[in-house]
Amino acid sequence: MQSDATWEPLSICAGGVSMLVGAAVMGLWLSEPAALAAQFPMMFVMQFNTSICFVLSGLSLALMHSAYSRWSALLSGVVVAFAVAILIQHFLKTDLGIDRLLITPFMQSGTAPAGRMAANTAFCLILINASILLTLRIGRNSHIRLLFAGLVFMIAASAQIGHLLNATTTQDWLPLSRMSAQTSISFMALSIGLIFSRPEDLGYQRTMMGAFLAAATYLLLVLLTYFEFMRQETLFTEELPASEAGNARSTLIAILLFSGIAYAFLILYALRTAQRQRAAARDLSESQMRFAAIIDTAVDGFITIDDQGKILSVNPACERIFGYKAAEMMSQNVKMLMPEPYRHEHDQYIRNYHRTSRPRIIGIGREVEGRRKDGSTFPLDLSVAKVNLGHQVLYSGIVRDISERKRHERQILEANAELEEFSYRTSHDLRSPIASSIGMIAIVQDMIEDGVSPKDLKPVLERIDKSFRKLDSLIQNIILLTRVKVLEETETPIAVAKVVNDTVERLRYIDTEQKTHIHIDVPSALTIHKKASRFQIIIDNLLSNALKYRDPGEDRPEVRILARKENGEFVLSVVDNGLGIQEQDEQQLFQMFRRFHPQQAYGSGLGLYILKKSAEHLGGSVSFHRRKKGSQFTVTLPDGSRK
Amino acid sequence: MTLNSILTVDDDEGDLFICSYTIRKFDPNIKVLKALNGREALDVLHTTTPDAIILDINMPIMNGFEFLDRYAIEFERHAPVVAMLTSSHLAADRERAMRYNFVKSYFEKPLTPENLRIMASLLDEDEKARGVANSE
Numbered sequence: 001m002q003s004d005a006t007w008e009p010l011s012i013c014a015g016g017v018s019m020l021v022g023a024a025v026m027g028l029w030l031s032e033p034a035a036l037a038a039q040f041p042m043m044f045v046m047q048f049n050t051s052i053c054f055v056l057s058g059l060s061l062a063l064m065h066s067a068y069s070r071w072s073a074l075l076s077g078v079v080v081a082f083a084v085a086i087l088i089q090h091f092l093k094t095d096l097g098i099d100r101l102l103i104t105p106f107m108q109s110g111t112a113p114a115g116r117m118a119a120n121t122a123f124c125l126i127l128i129n130a131s132i133l134l135t136l137r138i139g140r141n142s143h144i145r146l147l148f149a150g151l152v153f154m155i156a157a158s159a160q161i162g163h164l165l166n167a168t169t170t171q172d173w174l175p176l177s178r179m180s181a182q183t184s185i186s187f188m189a190l191s192i193g194l195i196f197s198r199p200e201d202l203g204y205q206r207t208m209m210g211a212f213l214a215a216a217t218y219l220l221l222v223l224l225t226y227f228e229f230m231r232q233e234t235l236f237t238e239e240l241p242a243s244e245a246g247n248a249r250s251t252l253i254a255i256l257l258f259s260g261i262a263y264a265f266l267i268l269y270a271l272r273t274a275q276r277q278r279a280a281a282r283d284l285s286e287s288q289m290r291f292a293a294i295i296d297t298a299v300d301g302f303i304t305i306d307d308q309g310k311i312l313s314v315n316p317a318c319e320r321i322f323g324y325k326a327a328e329m330m331s332q333n334v335k336m337l338m339p340e341p342y343r344h345e346h347d348q349y350i351r352n353y354h355r356t357s358r359p360r361i362i363g364i365g366r367e368v369e370g371r372r373k374d375g376s377t378f379p380l381d382l383s384v385a386k387v388n389l390g391h392q393v394l395y396s397g398i399v400r401d402i403s404e405r406k407r408h409e410r411q412i413l414e415a416n417a418e419l420e421e422f423s424y425r426t427s428h429d430l431r432s433p434i435a436s437s438i439g440m441i442a443i444v445q446d447m448i449e450d451g452v453s454p455k456d457l458k459p460v461l462e463r464i465d466k467s468f469r470k471l472d473s474l475i476q477n478i479i480l481l482t483r484v485k486v487l488e489e490t491e492t493p494i495a496v497a498k499v500v501n502d503t504v505e506r507l508r509y510i511d512t513e514q515k516t517h518i519h520i521d522v523p524s525a526l527t528i529h530k531k532a533s534r535f536q537i538i539i540d541n542l543l544s545n546a547l548k549y550r551d552p553g554e555d556r557p558e559v560r561i562l563a564r565k566e567n568g569e570f571v572l573s574v575v576d577n578g579l580g581i582q583e584q585d586e587q588q589l590f591q592m593f594r595r596f597h598p599q600q601a602y603g604s605g606l607g608l609y610i611l612k613k614s615a616e617h618l619g620g621s622v623s624f625h626r627r628k629k630g631s632q633f634t635v636t637l638p639d640g641s642r643k
Numbered sequence: 644m645t646l647n648s649i650l651t652v653d654d655d656e657g658d659l660f661i662c663s664y665t666i667r668k669f670d671p672n673i674k675v676l677k678a679l680n681g682r683e684a685l686d687v688l689h690t691t692t693p694d695a696i697i698l699d700i701n702m703p704i705m706n707g708f709e710f711l712d713r714y715a716i717e718f719e720r721h722a723p724v725v726a727m728l729t730s731s732h733l734a735a736d737r738e739r740a741m742r743y744n745f746v747k748s749y750f751e752k753p754l755t756p757e758n759l760r761i762m763a764s765l766l767d768e769d770e771k772a773r774g775v776a777n778s779e
Contacts, residue, residue: 424733428701432655432730432752439661439753446668463657595703598654598679 011061014193018058018186025051025182029103045180048103050117053079053125054186060132061193073136076129083129086122121183124152128190141201149194150213155179156187157217161224207274211267218263222256301399304387309333309350312394321380321401323373334397339371362386362395370399378403418592425593426478429604433471440464470602477604480537484613489531496563496572497522503539504561510547515557522563528570528639534614541611542574542633548601550578551629570620570637577630589624611635646763648674648693650722652684652710654702662697662728662754669759681710688718695724695762697754700736711743721745723769724762728752 028036029048037044046054060075082098089096099115131145159179179187195213199206229252295302301318305311314329322329322337329336335343352358365383372378380399387394444460500522508514528535543559550557560575579597581589588594590612593605611633615622620637651662663675676693678684680702700707707727714721726748727740737749747765750758 425701427731427733428729432658432701435730435752436655436657436661439665440657442753443661443664460660463660467657598703 011064011193011197014189015058015060015062017189018054018061020058021182021186021189022051022054022056022058026055029105042180043182046183047099047115047117048105049082049099049115050121050183052102053082053117054183057125057128057132057190058186060129061190064132064135065197069136072132076132076136079129080126080133083117083122083125086117087119087126089116090119090122118179118183120155120179124155124187127152128187128194131194141198143202145194146202146209149191150216152187153191153195153213154216154220156184156191158220158224159184160188161221205274205278208271211271215264215267219260222260226253226256299400301397301401303329303334303337303397303399305334305395305397307350307354307393307395309335309346318399321372321399322370328373337370339369339377342368343371367402370401379406421592425605429474429593430471433467433474436467437464440467473602474604474606477606477610481606481610481613484534484537484610484617487533489533491529492532493527493529494532494535496526496528496570497524499536499539500561500563503536503543507540507543507547510544511550511557516547516550517556517558519558519560521561526563526565528637530618530637534618537614538572538611538618538635541607541614542572542635545607545633546574546576546578546631548603549597550576552600554578554629565639568639570639571634572637573632573634575627575630575632577627580626580629580631581624583626586624586626590622646670646673646694646759646766648676648691649695649697649762650676650678650684650687650693651697652678652681652702652707653697653699653728654679655699658699658728658752658754661752665754665756666759669756681705681707681713684710685713685717688714688722692720693722694766695726696722697726697728700727700729700740708739711740711746715743715745724748724765726750726758726762728754728758 025043025046026048028043029051056075056079060072060079063069063072063075066072085096085098088094089098099117103115105115127148131148134142135145156179160181163181163184195209196206199209295315298315298317301321302313302315303311303318304313311329311332311334314326316326318324318329319326324336333346335346338346353362362384365381367379368382369377370380379402381402382397382399384395384397387396440460440463444457444464447457447460497520500520504518504520508518543561546559554577556577558575558577560573562571562573562575564571579600581596585594585596589596590608592609594608595603595605597603612622615635615637618637620635622633622635625632625634649666651659651666653659653662659677659679663677666673666675674693676687676691678687682705684696684698685705698707698710705713707729711725722745725743725746727737727746728750729736730752732749732751740746740749747769748758748761
């Protein structure tokens with residue numbers, strides 16, 4: 001059973017009152033103060049047995065919602081059994097010998113046999129304790145409990161009102177309410193304890209139940225007053241003098257009736273208002289929960305700050321975006337999330353805004369920079385709204401980490417620029433050999449018309465041939481480039497030494513003088529898992545460049561090929577003592593259509609670009625080191641063989 | 644006056660051959676100077692100023708535009724006729740080249756006698772304009 005901590009004390013207090021009254025009466029009977037009894041016989045109306053029952057019932061109620069509810073069941077069970085026995089005595093007019101069970105009363109009060117509990121008292125005790133037992137049995141509040149407790153309350157209340165009004169009618173008219181003041185107080189306490197604890201089990205509100213009980217009690221009061229009044233009238237055996245407008249009795253009845261109606265309406269109104277407020281509060285909390293759920297699950301960060309920049313709230317997305325825990329951000333100045341120079345300018349900016357009310361960002365939204373806990377900065381989209389709460393001005397900001405978007409934008413722009421460059425250069429480089437050929441064919445025709453001998457035509461025809469070979473080579477390279485980009489290929493084990501040796505044999509023809517010394521330093525067992533054709537492209541490029549751009553003036557041209565596995569990476573270096581690359585050209589080295597030694601050999605200008613793209617495609621990179629004489633190109637690839 | 648000397652700037656030897664053949668065919672008296680890129684062309688221009696320059700755009704070491712920038716800044720006196728000769732006709736390249744006041748024409752490869760005739764007449768116009776300016 002879920003406990004309602006705020007109202008738990010109620011049943012304890014109610015039980016306590018009952019126990020106190022019972023204990024006090026017990027004390028009276030036990031101390032046998034004869035003088036007091038003679039003077040105030042009213043104090044001894046409650047029998048000793050009855051007082052014990054009140055102590056037990058009070059204790060039972062107090063324990064009902066606690067962990068000792070088993071004791072409560074026992075106590076109430078005893079009381080019910082005793083009270084039932086009393087009732088049997090009353091109805092069967094017998095004596096079961098329980099009246100003087102524990103003590104022999106030193107005096108007799110009332111009309112019943114000495115020490116006998118009144119029947120109505122026994123009846124009410126049964127109702128109270130039956131309610132407790134029922135609650136323990138079903139584990140929650142019930143309508144039967146409310147009904148029983150309400151009945152006891154009304155009986156006790158009418159007895160109490162009778163005492164207050166000093167109206168004996170009550171007791172004559174309602175035999176049930178012939179009850180001593182102390183008994184009725186105890187019953188009121190017990191019944192209130194039962195009525196008002198745990199009303200939420202039945203979906204009632206305490207205020208509502210209080211209002212009903214008050215209204216019922218008020219009606220009871222009105223009724224009793226009316227009957228008492230009638231009785232007084234008959235005592236006088238004459239009616240109150242009638243006036244022109246009616247008699248005093250009608251007036252009194254009218255006042256009672258109207259006040260009753262007015263009271264009832266007020267209670268109804270209060271109830272309606274309470275209900276409506278409750279519904280409104282529920283709607284509000286529901287909508288708050290909905291919003292909270294949206295904000296908590298949002299991808300964007302939500303931050304609210306006060307007019308000094310102090311962070312009042314953040315959502316979980318902020319933790320993700322900035323790397324701080326929510327607790328680390330709360331109550332801090334929002335500057336902490338900004339890098340310089342925003343960090344310094346923010347205070348000034350807030351001051352300016354307060355002075356001039358001219359916003360730079362509020363309601364506009366713009367791109368700024370954010371700072372994470374680790375100190376790194378990132379671009380973020382920020383929109384700020386001003387929230388005027390009347391007593392306070394807040395600023396709510398929505399932040400979105402756009403570093404990913406920015407990165408993609410940059411990549412697209414780069415790819416686009418590369419594509420434009422590619423189309424520009426191909427349009428030029430593809431047409432260039434064709435234009436040359438057209439020009440030279442025209443020259444050949446011209447020479448034939450001039451009667452030039454076929455032997456003299458030969459050099460021009462050779463030029464035409466060279467032009468077309470250039471075109472062919474360029475087209476081959478473009479095809480290769482497309483293949484690097486689109487070819488689907490699976491990884492296979494590659495024996496590096498074999499590939500290098502085969503490639504050297506195949507490309508040796510480039511070195512027309514056959515003077516170049518080629519050193520191969522590759523462990524014979526070295527194997528990597530890569531896409532074979534791309535790996536071949538890399539080796540081809542490195543070797544053909546080294547052979548093509550040898551220094552014609554060098555006495556001992558050399559090419560050294562080294563391959564190793566280092567720190568889980570495959571590293572391939574090709575070192576030469578050839579023409580090398582000038583420092584100012586280094587930046588453009590891996591760009592498309594760059595030719596650095598056009599006089600030495602024809603190149604499409606795509607070779608190193610293709611090399612770079614191939615290495616990147618295999619997840620690696622290529623780097624260049626200028627040597628005192630010559631070049632060193634190093635390709636680094638992640639080692640795929642460990643998979 | 645007619646064309647006396649022409650500087651041809653191109654990295655492609657085939658194209659240089661076409662130029663010199665066409666020029667010789669057009670007028671054997673014209674002196675043909677050769678440069679393989681912008682830098683070599685600047686070196687030549689430091690020693691002499693030809694009547695015309697035929698300039699390629701895409702060249703290694705120093706391309707046509709880089710050459711034009713340097714030529715505009717470093718030289719007070721320019722060749723009367725500078726003609727661009729490129730393998731592909733791109734509007735953006737043409738616009739960029741024609742922004743230099745000494746660039747007079749823009750041709751597509753291969754060079755033809757017609758191109759040379761236009762250059763000759765451009766030279767005539769230039770001399771007439773200069774003559775008028777001198778007589779005033």
